[in-house]
Amino acid sequence: MGISAETLKTSLDALAAREPRIAAALARVGYPEPRISEPGYQTLLRAIVGQQVSIKAAASMWAKLTAIVGDPPAPEQLLAASDEALRAAGLSRQKASYARSLAEEVVSGRLDFANLPEDDEEAIAELVRVKGIGRWTAEVYLLFAEGRTDIWPAGDLAVQIEAGAIIGLEGKPTEKALRALAEAWRPHRGAFAIFTWHHRRHALQSRNASEAPV
Template identity: 35%
Template structure:
C-alpha cells in the first residue's frame, strides 16, 4: 500500500525535508509552512483538476463556480443533463466539456469507482485514471497528491514546480525534466511534500 500523509503529520514531514535540504529550511523560514492543500475524493474535485489543466487556477475556479451555480451540486448525472452549449456558458472549452462528460459516464457506468482508488497503489490509480479520455499524468499527480494524499508524487508536468525548482536550486533554464526528476529522487519517499514546499515557494516568491 502506498504511504499517505495527513494534517497531523504534515508539518513534521516538512521539517524532515528541511533537515535534509537547506533550501527547504530557507523556504519555511521565509514563508512559513505551506498550506495543507486538500480536496475531497469526489467527482467535483476531479472536474476541478480537469478545469485546471493548462489554465490559471483563478479561471478554473471561476468555471467550477459557474457550473455549481447552474447545477447546484456537481454530480455525474446532473452534468450529463447539460448540453455542450450550457457547459460552454459555464466557461468550459469544447475539450474540457468532452472530458468532463466522459468522466461522468465512466463513474455512472461503473468503469471507475473513486472509493476503490483509495485502496490501490499509486501505479494502479494512475493506470485507471489515465485510461480515461482527457486525464493524463499531471491530472493524476494532482489527484494522488491533493485528494489521496500519497506521499511520493512529483508532478513534473507542473510549470510552477519546474520554475520553482530551477529558481530554488539556481539551475540553468535549459535544465531538462529528466535532470529535475533526478534531483527530486533525493526527496523520496516524500516528494509530494517537496512539491507542496515548491508551490509554496513559487507563490511566496511571486508575492
C-alpha cells in the same frame, strides 16, 4: 483529504535534516499551509472546467454548470444535459466531451475513486485513462485529494523552477532530471512539491515588493 499540516511539517523536517539547502529555504519562508481538495468526481470535474482559463472564468463556468446539473453535480445529470446546455455554461465542445467522458467512467463503475490502486503510478495510469485527464491533473488530484505523500509532479513549471532555485541549480531542470534528483527525497516528495509552490509565492511577493515604487 490532502496532506495534513502535521505531516507536511514532519516530512519537511526530515528533508531539511538530509539537505541543508532545503533547511535554509524552510528557514526563509516557513512551512506551507495544507492544500486540500475533496476526493471524488467533483474535484476532477472542476479541474476539467478550469483547464486553460482564469480562476474567475472557471468560477463563472462552474456556477453556470451547477445551475444546470445540480450542486454538487451528479454525473448522471451531466450525461443527461444537452450539448447546448453545456455550451451555455461556457464549456467548449472539447471540455464538454471531457466532462462527459469523466461522468461516463464514474457512472459505469470503471472509475471508482474509493478504490484507486494503492501504487501511485498505477493510480495515475487509472486516472489518465479518462479523456481530458493528463498526468499533471492526476498527480495533483492524488496529492491534494488523497494526500498521497510521495506524489511528485515534476512536469509542473513552478516545481521545476523552485526546486532548482532551492537546491542551487543553474537554470531550470528538465522533468527527467528533476525526477532523477528527487529520488533522494522519497518518501516525502509530495510535501516538497507543496513547499516549492509555497516558496514560489514568497519569491514572487518579494520581487513585486522590491519593484514597487517608493
